[in-house]
Amino acid sequence: MPKRGNAPIHGEMLQGTLDLLILKTLALGATHGHTIAYAIEHRSEDVLQVKHGSLYPALHRLEDRGWIS
Numbered sequence: 001m002p003k004r005g006n007a008p009i010h011g012e013m014l015q016g017t018l019d020l021l022i023l024k025t026l027a028l029g030a031t032h033g034h035t036i037a038y039a040i041e042h043r044s045e046d047v048l049q050v051k052h053g054s055l056y057p058a059l060h061r062l063e064d065r066g067w068i069s
Contacts, residue, residue, distance in 0.1 A: 018050070018058045026068060033059060 025031070025039045036059075037050040062068045 015058065015061070018054060019062060021048070021050075022055075022058055022062060023067065 021040050022036055025036050028039075031039070033052065033055055037052065037055050040048055040050050059068070
């Protein structure tokens with residue numbers, strides 16, 4: 001059995017992580033995609049780099065679920 005934390009992050013877990021980061025950012029106030037990406041990168045001290053190719057599908061997914069508008 002692999003030790004906890006050693007398994008690579010894939011699929012739904014990665015999407016869920018991005019979704020939570022976006023929701024946490026939007027909890028501070030409404031903003032646009034570029035600002036969301038910048039805020040996540042800034043708060044993580046540039047450890048997390050959010051690509052627009054991942055950000056916008058995540059925003060659409062959250063919108064489809066009715067979590068954001």
